[in-house]
Amino acid sequence: MNHNYIIDPDITKAETLPASFYKDERVFDLLKEKVFLKTWQFVGDEQLVKLPEHVHPFVLLENYLTEPMLLSRDADDKIHCMTNVCTHRGNIIAHHPGSQKNLRCMYHGRRFSLKGEFEHMPEFQDAKAFPRPCDHLHQFPVVQWGPLLFAGLDEKFPFQSIIDKMNERVGFLPMADFRLDTARSKDYLINAHWALYCDNYLEGFHIPFVHKDLNSALDYGSYTTEIYDLLNLQIGYADDDTELFDLPEDHPDFGKKVGAYYYWVFPNMMFNFYPWGLSVNVVKPINSGKTKVSFISYVYDESKIDSSAGALLDKVEREDEFVVEGVHNGIRSNFYQAGRYSPKMEKGVHHFHRLLAEFINR
Numbered sequence: 001m002n003h004n005y006i007i008d009p010d011i012t013k014a015e016t017l018p019a020s021f022y023k024d025e026r027v028f029d030l031l032k033e034k035v036f037l038k039t040w041q042f043v044g045d046e047q048l049v050k051l052p053e054h055v056h057p058f059v060l061l062e063n064y065l066t067e068p069m070l071l072s073r074d075a076d077d078k079i080h081c082m083t084n085v086c087t088h089r090g091n092i093i094a095h096h097p098g099s100q101k102n103l104r105c106m107y108h109g110r111r112f113s114l115k116g117e118f119e120h121m122p123e124f125q126d127a128k129a130f131p132r133p134c135d136h137l138h139q140f141p142v143v144q145w146g147p148l149l150f151a152g153l154d155e156k157f158p159f160q161s162i163i164d165k166m167n168e169r170v171g172f173l174p175m176a177d178f179r180l181d182t183a184r185s186k187d188y189l190i191n192a193h194w195a196l197y198c199d200n201y202l203e204g205f206h207i208p209f210v211h212k213d214l215n216s217a218l219d220y221g222s223y224t225t226e227i228y229d230l231l232n233l234q235i236g237y238a239d240d241d242t243e244l245f246d247l248p249e250d251h252p253d254f255g256k257k258v259g260a261y262y263y264w265v266f267p268n269m270m271f272n273f274y275p276w277g278l279s280v281n282v283v284k285p286i287n288s289g290k291t292k293v294s295f296i297s298y299v300y301d302e303s304k305i306d307s308s309a310g311a312l313l314d315k316v317e318r319e320d321e322f323v324v325e326g327v328h329n330g331i332r333s334n335f336y337q338a339g340r341y342s343p344k345m346e347k348g349v350h351h352f353h354r355l356l357a358e359f360i361n362r
Helices: 019-023 025-034 159-170 194-201 212-217 313-330 347-361
Strands: 040-045 054-060 067-073 079-083 118-120 142-145 148-152 186-190 224-227 231-237 258-265 269-274 277-287 290-299
Touching: 019 194, 025 277, 025 347, 040 054, 040 067, 040 277, 079 142, 079 148, 142 159, 159 231, 159 258, 159 269, 186 313, 194 258, 194 277, 194 290, 194 313, 194 347, 224 347, 231 347, 290 313
Parallel strands: none
Antiparallel strands: 040 148, 054 067, 067 079, 142 148, 186 290, 224 231, 231 258, 258 269, 269 277, 277 290
16 A cells, blocks of 8 residues: 655645554554664663763663664773674673773674674684674764663664754753753653644643643743754743743843743654753654653752743643543544644644654655
């Protein structure tokens, strides 16, 4: 079946992705190849390998990509990200985080450096044209932003330019001082398609109807969305009763009452900046009807949390879950095909749908 989606670039005329997009299992699987393997993912922070000669194995987007990967910090204090699959017979190499001077496969003894370079293999003296470049572990490019680490599944995806764009607004924040707060970090399971969760995040249209407390903290009438190539930004303005950013004089929003910057990065990452720090949200597909969303909080000024727009993250999330699951069930109706966009309030959703269509149609 030919999955060809067309989203009119003119939002005033455009229709949303059809209901079939969210219901078709073949499309759900196609998105692995067309979207997720062509982009970058958040893989954690530098504390996972906080000392030289340490490794941290992990599985990227378990139950969807289920890609075995490995973070390492070598003796020169450089962080690497590589496949955790031996180039001999495909065995998993590292099973536990901790201190290691090299990587050794326990199946047949093939050894690699912490940079992923092939070092030694027993009983291969007679092998011709060995080793070859393919005997090294596959390397994923890594970008670090403050303590945060990102790995490129496709190095052509311009991830540094995305960070540069976000830094235009939040670069004044002391990212190096952000610290993981495990007590405020949590996973949520949602009975809905992952893209529906993103759809909901990408518009403030629903805030007055779904989030009464958040609506009282933000000025809905001033809510704005800015669109860029592979990300977009929603700005939450607030009044003096809500904690505001102390913006420097050279900041593009200096003089404005900004309570939150909500960045979305294609396809499945959100970076919610508040005066107290950052909530990273990673939307992780499990199947076409189930999604895990990880909220990972990084705090640098705990005194500002209770009075900020991000004070009720768990309550807001539960409210979002209810409506997203309602949409997931509703689009299974035989009588719903597609909707229209609010040109004022749903620019982010339109942008997301256009990117999905573009990547799928390539």
